[in-house]
Amino acid sequence: MENVDFKVFSGPAKDPDGRVAALRVPQGCKLSRKEIDDYTKYVGIYGARGLAYIKVNGWETKGREGLQSPILKFLPDEAVSGIMERTGAEDGDLIFFGADKATVVNEALGALRVKLGEDLGLMEGDWRPLWVVDFPMFEWDAGAKRWTSLHHPFTAPQEAHLGLLKTDPGACLSRAYDMVLNGTEVGGGSMRIHRSEVQSQVLELLGIEEQEAQDKFGFLLNALEYGCPPHGGLAFGLDRLVMLMAGAHSIRDVMAFPKTQSAACLLTEAPSEVSAQQLRELSIRLRVPQKEQDSPSS
Template sequence: MRTHFCGLVDERLIGETVTLCGWVNSARVQSHQTFIDLRDHEGVVQVLVESDQPELFKAAAELGNEDAVRVTGTVRARYAANDKIRTGRVEIIPTSIEVLNKADPLPFHAHENAGEDIRLKYRYLDMRRPEMQQMMRTRIKLVAALRRHLDERGFQDIETPILTKATPEGARDFLVPARMHPGEFYALPQSPQLFKQILMMAGFDRYYQIARCFRDEALRADRQLEFTQLDMEFAWVSERDVQDMVEAMIRSVFAEVINVELDAEFPRMTYAEAMRRFGSDKPDLRIDLEFTDVAELVKNCEFKVFTDWANHADGRVIALRAPGGAQLSRKQIDELGAHAAKYGAKGVAWMKVEDATKGREGINSPIAKFLDDATLDAILRATGANTGDAIFFGAATYKTASDFMGALRLKLGKDLGLVQDGWKPLWVTDFPMFEWDEEEQRYVALHHPFTAPKIDDEADLRANAGTAVSRGYDMVLNGNEIGGGSIRIHRSSMQSAVFDLLGITREEAELKFGFLLEALRYGAPPHGGIAFGIDRIAALMAGTESIRDVIPFPKTTSAQCLMTGAPSPIPDAQLAEVHVSVRPREARAE
């Protein structure tokens, strides 16, 4: 149907006859000439129709944007070159123009800044845009590069089940009724976690899979109900073995796909250090702002919020210097406080250093009156604040203060233009094994319940669960967790101890995980792995903040597909086949 792609026609084809298929990107009709930009997935080429070809000239004048056409013609050099595009030195003089499919009036045009809802409803039009084509191609190249790298190193691509068993912990499962087993359900996998561990027990040694995963949870810019991850597992390994192998892989694919050279060795930072310095377990190191703990400086001051938390066993008082922050208006400061409130802040105190040489007189702050001169001076020295800077303070429990000041740090970095160019990868290691859930009055796993603790004795783990550290690790890039993994538990007795600490009874553990506990008893090797978020990495590579831009058919934040209308009601007859009945909305509301 065609001999060449539009975007690949160049000077080597001058004088040759070509047949091209594509969409009309634009048609500019003049008195004696019509210029058609013809586009396919490789790019755009100009078609020039002269008025001395009356039938073609008339046909060209009637073309509309996004008409699907086939053009046959001769390639010639353009009189006025356009070096901004690959085909800018040539044009096509047509001998025939065939409209293959006339487009209806468009709901939006490619050059318009259309809202996301309309883009998602007409996703097929949205993805024709060169920007979207480029982002999708970045994703395609990423997946190909990952596969190539792993295949060349002896990793085995093994598929695991999509219809599997519902398990506790983590996000909510998507459930699928089992028609042949009335009243029973499959679950769609949140990850291939247990299957890939069992593959290590089965002797496959190095596994990978580009896996589709599903989590029934709230959506946001970096989260979807269904997503794609690179899942990997290794037998007979330590943490460093896994980290070194996958670090080399990430360096390789970034160089291949977007020509970026990442650090020769990624720095490593413990979870405790990351929270202490940055208030985040995925710190963005492009922002050169760090916390200063000032509890000792303010524990005896007259500002009650500070003194209460400075003297609390689990309290923290943080100061964060913002270079150039004195320029911020009161409205901007209030907006920063509102942002921090989303992460648990009940208030954020602030101090502008308008003239560091004048002491108290050079300070603009609603809390300065509660601090004596010595305390003010100590805070300035501890934070390194100078004229023109601002200092923001957070006081609460250690975790809450760290969380909301970490969020404030990121927003300040963006608002003040402090985010450096480039790429800053790192490993975050030594995560807490458990977190205490006040609401449920039990421990929950910080990663997942199959992560091995650094404590290798079950009795010691039970006695020190609150302070136990796991063998988990995350790869972070520019403030995004792009991969997370751990060394796994490989002894049945330790796995049972962890289930017990998580409040999973023996009966429940046997019901949900009996097959795993049994497999661990037959010489399971030490093993570990990691999973990388393909969507997140592709979004970073493509330079977009939303993973929806690199997913062909994403859901909205309300978990809908606007193009197909999913989710949608199912007829009663079809529900009856799978032994399911749906309660009326009124009953569900009650």
């Protein structure tokens, strides 16, 4: 898509941080224009500025003439053929496109895929676990203009990518892993950094100076100097497994005493009023909001 006249596609295709991705919807031609517009609004929740599409009415018999889309006039035959070949689209299918920063495209099309699966009855009932691996080690915070850890600062980079810590942090992959079951993450973890010099490199890359690293993580860096074997872990979410087994849509449906969205406990009525004695013990003083002070009743 780098050389097409459609800047909505060519711009992200040329951007190192951009991505153009396609999502094939089996028998999606039956979707009305209103439904497509509704899905366009839906991906807007995830930052997408639009949702291009191609309806495959008769590619097998008519070729390009069997396609329907307002973007086709901007795409040369070579690009159209490439789209059809790479998506494997058949007559009756619809192809949605995402074109933006890679993070936006991933979030928007990922959510759209799940919603389409639910709306069109494409979900399958079999249990299908999988491992997600090869996570990026870092992600760029455009606002703060610095690298941040995608997992946490103590996740080990892949051995073959140690050199990328200095030359190309964005291409460095970590030794983190998630287990996903039918689209729901049920476990996650990572191998940890076990060498002091690698840990110091990662902290420096994250903008943590040597003195600050010693102040905050000196106990860890010093311990690693004495030798530490490779180690890692995996934490499973049993509540999520129970949620899937019960056919529920939220872990709150299978928790004995779930908190509300404001973190209040309906069983114990927490948080509750704090006594003056407790406040004195902690040297805490409550300040009355200005509006209450100015009200006639006060």
